[in-house]
Amino acid sequence: MFTPNLGKTERAIRLLLGLLVSGWIYRRHLPGIPETVAAVIALCLFLNALLARCYLWRALGISSCPIDTKNTAAPPQGRV
Numbered sequence: 001m002f003t004p005n006l007g008k009t010e011r012a013i014r015l016l017l018g019l020l021v022s023g024w025i026y027r028r029h030l031p032g033i034p035e036t037v038a039a040v041i042a043l044c045l046f047l048n049a050l051l052a053r054c055y056l057w058r059a060l061g062i063s064s065c066p067i068d069t070k071n072t073a074a075p076p077q078g079r080v
Contacts, residue, residue, distance in 0.1 A: 002055075005052070006048060006049075009064070014048050015045070
């Protein structure tokens with residue numbers, strides 16, 4: 001599996017945008033091409049937010065996750 005590449009803020013923004021797009025779709029009464037495209041976009045935003053992964057970001061080498069400082073080796077201090 002892929003490692004997460006979306007930070008908490010970006011996940012929240014994607015979830016909010018997914019909700020807004022879904023609300024727009026819900027208010028429309030006649031389904032058409034714009035609503036179908038918007039539904040696909042909303043689904044992608046929801047999945048990105050829930051899984052903390054964006055495959056487009058991964059392909060472009062972008063990550064908004066904080067850097068993990070626990071696994072980095074610190075230089076030795078004092079006498080060795």
